[in-house]
Amino acid sequence: MRFRREKLQALRAAGSDPFMASFKPTHHADEIKENFASLEGHPVAVAGRLMLLRSQGKLSFGDLQDASGRIQLFVRQDVLGEEAYKAFRELDLGDIIGVSGQVMKTRRGEISVQVENFVLLAKALRPLPEKWHGLRDVEQRYRYRYLDLITNPESRHVFVTRSRIIQEIRNFLVERGYIEVETPMLHPIPGGAAARPFVTHHNALDMDLYLRIAPELYLKRLLVGGFERVFEIGKTFRNEGVSTRHNPEFTLLEAYEAYGDCESMMQTTEQLIAHVAQAVTGGTQIVYQGRAIDLTPPWRRITMLDAILEYTGVDLRGVESDEEAREAARKAGFKIEDGLSYGDVISHLFEEYVEPHLIQPTFVVQHPVEISPLAKQNPKDPRFTDRFEPFINGWEVANGFSELNDPIEQRRRFEAQMVQRAAGDDEAHRMDEDYIRALEYGMPPAGGLGIGIDRLTMLLTDSASIRDVILFPHMRRRL
């Protein structure tokens, strides 16, 4: 670093700017390689970071990296002139330069740019990580993502794919008549999910606000307002632990469709995910961490109780009371604490013993009403809701349902949640009078859907950790 600073001082002393204002490249590296036949012998200008330098005395080779890839630079002293050639050899790996010259091919057949002029656009004062291994240390890859992106092409590929995934989701929904909207991230009442929120404070209004745990209640207010198909893709915040599948801020897609329902949203979900997989991986068969997964619709469907029966042998279908539910589970040999409700027993058995088995895409449907405070009840069995959660690789990747649009029933649900909150469940839903007021004006029957973009990206890029698909994952502060 010391030497690089000295070079910088020397350049300034010699009257040249080591951070040039601008340079206009005419081509990217991959364009030159792909169009060599028509570009050979023609002048081009390229810019990027100098990644390798192989100097042979009066002839040097360099590798220049731009957003598209790398191109070799062919640099001869007799072409560049003695002074400029000397300056070229003074460059350090990592410097950002612009070069112009003719497209040519070397004796060994490498497509190159024969450098006739070059300018230093930005001096790199710090050395790059090792040129062959790149940056391996995962902590540094997360903390200094830019270094990871410079040196590890596979990391760059993940984030390019992530961008394409989001773009394809937009295309899919917009094509179906959805409009994209933006609703507040600062909520006076955090709602739409069972989760602990982050709290913040608005000084001018002197009020506490919460970072949203879901955009759901605002999007449904838009259905009241007359929009029929809306979606939002954005950050959502949950004040919970960090793991390979959880980041405190993550990206959620939510979509709502007036006159849709649980059934139509399931179809939308499987078609959307299959479409995105097709677009970014070329097919609907993927391999995740060595495991083959077939995303081709239609996906298997099973009710939550049938799934519990299948994987645990506990039959909760005819059960009427909390006590009967606990008894049924205990009889099958499961440890169940006193005081757990029917819904709790179902959640517990499902999460522990069913989820890990749901590797191939599976819609689990008909969730207990107690754990689904915003979903419409099933008309045939009001203990359950017309709700679905697709599982892939044992993960819940989405969640959707027929939206509850009865304000009286919605109030009852919120009140039931308030009882749980009072009993110590701080993830229970809060009362939201303004939302009920909106429903009182009438919300069309509708289907809703939420998909976790990060987990979907993990699946489609074969990434083992959620931090590998988030550019700047949350890390502890380091002094």
Next chain:
RNA sequence: GGGUCCGUAGCUCAGUUGGUUAGAGCACCGGACUUUUAAUCCGGGUGUCCUGGGUUCGAGUCCCAGCGGACCCA
């Protein structure tokens, strides 16, 4: 929150049963070289061994605590 593992040069990593002056490759510095592909050849080691205690004649190595990270579990 619990468990296991990791932290050595800018980067990638060695470092033996505790042993005297802590190493290699890349990067970097000086030199040679007009067709290289992680170029090669000659010369040069640039360090808070994560931090703080402890054990010991002696600690990168053993013990304790802390910090940071990874994975598993809750």
